[in-house]
Amino acid sequence: MFMLTPVSGSALAVEIIAHKGIPPNALSLATARSIFGMRQVKWPDGTLIRVFVLPDPHPTHGALCKERLNLFPYQLRQSWDRSVYSGMAQAPSEVSSEEELMNRVAATPGAIGYVRKARAHDPVKILRID
């Protein structure tokens, strides 16, 4: 049942962050799934989307999948593998820690990623999911 019930704002354990230069402040669930599924590759202004992720077993990755994208980490992995090993799409960039992920997103134009808790003074944009 957990899957089907959107979790309310304050209880969320993961936040989607992006490079400060990207245009949108919010994403629809469909667009977020499309971006993290590596099917959508450019922002509305034409900038290449660079997706940064944590390793599959990382709890924050699990939280992104279940709470934000409404799917399970194994499904995202299967979807990436189907694309990557048939040449249809590229894989996201995997980093080992949230700190590294924050640094890479802040420094890479067009980047998107996620951390457990972003703070107001972090050098990234926090994206809402509508």
Next chain:
Amino acid sequence: MIRSRFSALIRWAPSLFFWTMVFAPSVHGVELGEGLQAHGFISQGMSLTSDNNFGGNSDSGPAWDLREAGANLSWRPTPDWLISGQALARWAGETDNGDLRLDYGFVDRTLLADGETQVGVRLGKLKNPLGFYNTTRDVAHTRPGIIMPQSIYMDRGRNFWLVASGLSLYGNREHANNAVSWQISAFEPEVDDSDLNYLMLGRDFGGEFHGRSSWLGQIMYEREGGLWRAGLSLGDLAIKYRPGVVDPFNAGHTDLSTWVLSLEHNSENWSVTAEYGQTEVRSREYGIPIVERDNTTEAWYVQATRRFPGDWQVFLRYDVFYFDKSDHSGEDFASIAGANPWIRYAKDWTLGVRKDIDRWTLSAEWHQIDGTAWLSPADTPYNQQSQEWDMLLLQAAWRF
């Protein structure tokens, strides 16, 4: 001299590359530069059978002749262009000898991308979309077991169904709870494979098949991020035969109309997958009546996979194939052709276990099989095929 050095380089470069990667830091894939990525995979299997040979001489002891190695590059120079290619070597008993080949290689141009809708076109050598798994069937960790469900994804017909040079239009559209993706391809099938001679004509007299204009399309629907997935693949494939020097067959041609229905349910711990397909085979002008008998194959499987903590999985699968849906027992064919009826069907119960450790996948599975329809006569000649047989498969696979 230069040529032999070059071929030695070609031979050793992939293994050097792989072993470098095995000891490289634990990440998926390698970013070689701006927009340039490399990925790869390698697997080694072992087969042991009670009767019949599969993946080497498995009837007389463990056979180690199931192996795959592949590496791919993809380059996105701008957001709208993607160039992808993969090299593959595959070993499978007498049916594949490890020749290095281009697995796919194409250019992809995005025509439309507005956030929730994408449309694009691909040109080059492309994997054929057929069922859930055809496009990555040689990549061990993407398969639903050590071997594919042979009913829908028969290894004997692998080369024919796998890949073809042509043009493909694709698209997808996502809503909050529904997503639809589709693609349609026009191509000529790749058919330089003696296994196909056995499959189409029952014998190999050294003739060759050639591809004719064909098409294949697929539509996939996903509900709630993949809680439910459903798909329909269908197409018409056409080939013509050029007889060998001494060959009883004339220059005939064969048309294959195929469709596959796919359905999957995914929850946190369970996945249940079922696929059902038929292929109508019409052969003409070969001059041999038994080959020109129209037949429609029937294929289906159901698989339930349970995931356990610690990256363990256990699955149970029942997989059924009939060469002729109106002759399930194979008796009609046997009485005409004077062959054993069980070469015309196969019913396979499989129990499998899989453990993932970082980039490694270790698997074992037990098959209990009635019938030999998906055995290659190159491994086990028809008249030596036993009806009821068991098979143990083990596999270690690694990817980056």
